[in-house]
Amino acid sequence: SRLSKLAARFDLVLVAGMFEAIPGDHRISNTAVVVDKRHGLAGTHRKRHLYDAFGERESDRFRAGTEDIPLIDVDGFKTAVVVCYELRFPAFIQDAADRGAEVLAVPAAWVAGPLKEEHWDVMVRARAIENTMYVAGAGMTGAGFCGRSMIVDPLGVVEAGLGEAVGLALGEVTRERLASARARLPLIEQRRAAAREGAAKS
Incomplete structure (x- = not known):
């Protein structure tokens, strides 16, 4: 495929x-693909939480996915992928973190509008902080879209951002920074401990 060749x-x-076309269905899937530089298609995620908000009804044209967020190995880091509006579902993303996700990729066509830019900025950073993981949010630019692509570290620090421009944002993902953040802010282990305690009481 073209993406495999580019990778x-x-x-x-x-x-x-x-x-993505769905055989036997007039609707389509809003799908993210991960393409590896050596092995081609490494994973897919079909958007599960559709954009039925702010006057839009994505569910009229798209069929929701049914699977949990996949964890895909990217250069040794367990990487989760969600699509656009799914950024607004913290428990959905926390489940991936609790299963081992270390990096979150968010390809998005975030529609512009009152407070929409602020929502994007806050939630990209919030998902990083509450899961102590890296988040790379890639926002479509151009008329009607917010842009504002950014790379955020596990403590919510913006390593790189593009504003409304088309460009290349470069950030560094390190095992040391990830481990340090999770040692200082052990949210994932605390959530797991709470889940174990709850299961023991039931």
Whole structure:
């Protein structure tokens, strides 16, 4: 595929959003794919939480996915992928973190509107902090969209951002920073302990 060739040519792992036809259904799937630089398609995520908000009804044209967020190995880091509006579902993303996700990729066509830019900025950072993981949010630019792509570290520090511009944001994902954040702010282990305690009482 074209994405596989691009990944191999530039020695990259690509996360891309696309519309996927569904046999026997007039609706389509809003799908993110992860394409490995060596092995081609490494994983897919079909958007589960559709954008039925702010006057839009994505469910009229799209069929919701049914699977949990996949964990995909990207250069040794367990990487989760959600699509756009799914960023608004913290428990959905926390489940991936509790299963071992260390990085979250968010390809998005975040529609512009009152407070929408602020929502994006806050939630990209919040998902990083509450799960002590890296978050890379890639926002579509152009008329009607917010842009504002950014890379955020596990303590919510913005490593790189593009504002409304088209460009390349570069950040560093390190095992040391991840371990340090999770040692200082052990939210995941505390959630797991609470879940074990709750299960023991039931």
